[in-house]
Amino acid sequence: MKEPKAAHTILEPLKNKLAMRSATSTTQTGNDTLGSPEEKLEKEQQTRVLVNMLFARFKAIYTHKFASAYSNSDEVKLAKREWAIAIKNFKEPLLAFAVERAKETYAWPPTISEFLKLINTAYTAYGLPSPRDAYLEACLCRINPLEYKWTHAAVYHAGAKTGWYSLRGDEEVKTWPMFEKNYDEQIDHIIQGQILTIPKVPLIENHQEDSLGHLIEELVNKTALPESEVVQLLYYLQKTKGSAIRERYRRISQERLDSKNIDTILPL
Secondary structure, three states: OOOOOOOOHHHHHHHHHOOOOOOOOOOOOOOOOOOOHHHHHHHHHHHHHHHHHHHHHHHHHHOHHHHOOOOOHHHHHHHHHHHHHHHOOOOHHHHHHHHHHHHHHOOOOOOHHHHHHHHHHHHHHOOOOOHHHHHHHHHHOOOOOOOOOOOOHHHHHHHHHHOHHHHHHOOHHHHHHHHHHHHHHHHHHHHOOOOOOOOOOOOOOOOHHHHHHHHHHHHHHHHOOOHHHHHHHHHHHHOOOOOHHHHHHHHHHHHHHHHOOOOOOOOO
């Protein structure tokens, strides 16, 4: 049997039933260790509500095709458990988007895999980078974020709310969950029709960003590595100079270069 995916209207019922915003995340991150027992219980309850709403919506869309997929109540319970695991870190607007896309795309109920792919198309549909790519982009912004060439304004607003100093100097275990939560909120605004813009403020010319660009180009030419890999190697430069976290990330990058037998010393 095929399992479910897609939809906006699916979550019309959710808007009434879930007046409180969900604490779930837009991407699956495995941050289940975060939060108090009460918060975890609330998330589990919200996920159960979402799964029930998805199943009800799929039943309405696919009628007997969906009903015939499960021969008894035990199979339904097992299926709901799998769906709960799959969607527990997604917020209602993205699920609604995916349900609508599923209705337009599939004649039979989508599988979990198909449904997750439909959720991911939301980023492309709205011109958004994935949460992880958005986080790395925000970390690459060292100075003057108002002058930075963002792939989308949502990245700027999520970074600003997380804190540029924190993104540069704090451990990823702290900044990634904060940024992801803030980015989720921006995605919600966009899906709901809000247009995000970046404030226009005259700033002093920034030469540091140009220096990083030149360094990336230099290492690409010298090492013959893909630019995306070089950017990852230089991620440590986004951390505060002299900090322990910067030195640790630099050491990891240097070890990666050494393992490839590339005779290059990364700058401090």
